[in-house]
Amino acid sequence: MVKVFLIIRIALRALARNKTRSLLTTLGIIIGIAAVIAVVAVGQGASSMIKSQISTLGSNLITIFPGSSKSGGFHWGMGSQQNLTVEDAEAIARECPYVTAVTPVVRAGAQCVYREKDWATSIQGVDTSFQTVRNWDMAEGAFFTEADVRSATRVCVLGKTVAERLFEGQDPVGETVRVRGMSFRALGVLAMKGTTAWGQDQDDTIVTPWTTVRRVLLRSPFNNVNQILISISSIKVLEEARRDITSLLRQRHRLGPGVDDDFSIMDITEVTQTITQVSRLMSALLAVIASVSLVVGGIGIMNIMLVSVTERTREIGLRMAVGARRRDILVQFLAEAVMLSGIGGIFGIGAGAATAHVLARVNKWPVLISPGAVFIALLFSAAVGIFFGFYPAWRAARLNPIESLRYE
Structure with a gap:
């Protein structure tokens, strides 16, 4: 030594x-x-x-986009083709045994105004299963109801970022927010999710009934959707769930043998x-x-x-x-x-x-x-x-x- x-x-x-x-x-x-x-x-x-x-997205999450990834129709967050419908989402929820919850997603961008403050954000039109599918709790207030979806009520739930930008610490529940010049009543605020691994702020959003986005904001008579979000019972049945969903959608879209899917399915394991x-x-x-x-x-x-x-x-x-x-x-x-x-x-x-x-x-x-x-x-x-x-x-x-x- x-x-x-x-x-x-x-x-x-x-x-x-x-x-x-x-x-x-x-x-x-x-x-x-x-x-x-x-x-x-x-x-x-x-x-x-x-x-x-990734865990904030939901470990059992499956996302369906319109358009085949092979033909270039697939794009993150939006579909360049419009061949997915609300009826597809309802059929998946009804006929696929491994699926626990489904929500269609209709997207739009909008300038939101509260008094003298304004903020540009994304609008997600969904149904009442959204919270279950995305495993997303409320920070305050309440989510909208099935009655709101059926009647295309002008109500919304704010993401944390939007609430902070527009209200700066004030309680937004019950207040009126103007979206594209139309009045929406804020029912509550979603709990913070944070930024995704690819840099998207999940809290910079407003959630409202899909019928409201389609009929009121977009003024469209059609039931096309940009995404279908699906929650399955367990990650262990992922392959079986994908197989069932693919088979059902091909049948509904009348795709014959040898014809490429006109939709794309992505699960959380692929993202990871x-x-x-x-x-x-x-x-x-x-x-x-x-x-x-x-x-x-x-x-x-x-x-x-x-x-x-x-x-x-x-x-x-x-x-x-x-x-x-x-x-x-x-x-x-x-x-x-x-x-x-x-x-x-x-x-x-x-x-x-x-x-x-x-x-x-x-x-x-x-x-x-x-x-x-x-x-x-x-x-x-x-x-x-x-x-x-x-x-x-x-x-x-x-x-x-x-x-x-x-x-x-």
Whole structure:
């Protein structure tokens, strides 16, 4: 143990002789380790955030869009074709055994006004099953009723963002909000859901009966819908539920054998897989950049250690002359290389943590810096020091003591 501390002290003393050179040598390691820490911290934080946000959508949620994804008719949140109807939603609820709740969705955009305040938001026309399907509670007030849906009543439920923008802390229940110039009575406010993994504010919305959107806002006599949202009994019966829904809709839409579906079905597992794949791709790309930085830093350490061996040739010869073994010289120079990379690793961990927190503030992502990530970063930096420091240390150990003492 005493010998280990002695080796460390001698290594630190040798590095302290050229502080500026030692600091510049560690820059590559600092950048590489900082990148590793930042990638891991942001990646783990993003993964945690995605899982929590996916859960807000509903783990048993299936979404049907009009138009086939193969033909380009599918688009996030809206359908470019209009071949899904309220009757389709009712048939799914009635005939598919694994389905527990269904709601049609008719969308519209609108400028909403309350007194002197206004806010542009999305309007979702749904039925009373919406809360069950989306697993969305009320923060205050109440949801609309079946009677409101049947009579296309001008009532609405506000998302948290809309309520805050228009009412700024006041109680909106019972107040009148103007949507596209028409008066709607606010029945309540939905509980906060937050932002989705793809950046959409779920709380920036107003929910109203689908009949109200279709007949009052859009003034359309048709029953076409932009989406059908479905809740199934369990994620375990997902494939069976998809099969039943597909079969039913193909039958209702009179699609013969060999004809592509004129609708697209997406479940929460597909959303999760897509986002996870993108996250992994970005992490892999950043990991490659971090690896390149570590290699460049390692080459820098090797070059500086080779220069150090040349500069200290007489010192090496003198140590050998007074009894130092080749192994001692090897260990000493290897220790200096590991110390260089280790110091770079420590500073890199700090820089990486700071970078991760800055990214988190800018992008509003959580960061998770685990002890395992710190340990791996230190292990990487030590490995770089050993790998790139071995050759200079080996050259130092192979010097002839007599020739070294003659070196000028």
